Amino acid sequence: MKKIIALLSVAVFTSAVFAFAAGDAKPELRPAQKIMQARAAWLTAMSENLVANRFEAISKDADELVAQTNKVGENVPNPLGKELTLAIASLAKDISVAAAGKNGETVKVKLGEIKSKCGECHAKIRDKK
């Protein structure tokens, strides 16, 4: 009898933990997080496609990054944040052009420059809050 009660309590406890974990698994993302995660995904994809010489795919992701950062950048209230976001748009445009010309070296350099702009905003604006 004691054994059954013990087993039952384990079962109840376990299902409570699972129910909690399931409810907790997908917290709703803030709009800024969705924007940022899309940027990170494009950068990762472009780096992978550079290694694989898939220049067309790089152009496509670069164009998406251009469009998103131009759109978002116009409405960034912080002047430095706006400048950095629009600088990313401009660098992404450079990547699109370089990829169209299959110029991998330029793509690589510009990807690095974009990453440093992302980092600058995170260090100077995001992490200061």
Ligand code: HEC
């Ligand atoms: C204008 C400033 C700014 C720029 C530029 C910027 N970020 Fe962010 N980033 C933020 C802020 C602010 C947050 C926090 C958003 C939040 O938690 O709501 C953030 C959060 C993130 C996160 C975490 C998202 C999450 O799931 O919580 C990632 C990943 C990220 N940024 C990637 C990037 C990449 C990649 C770039 C460059 C292509 C970039 N960011 C450029 C300001 C910026």
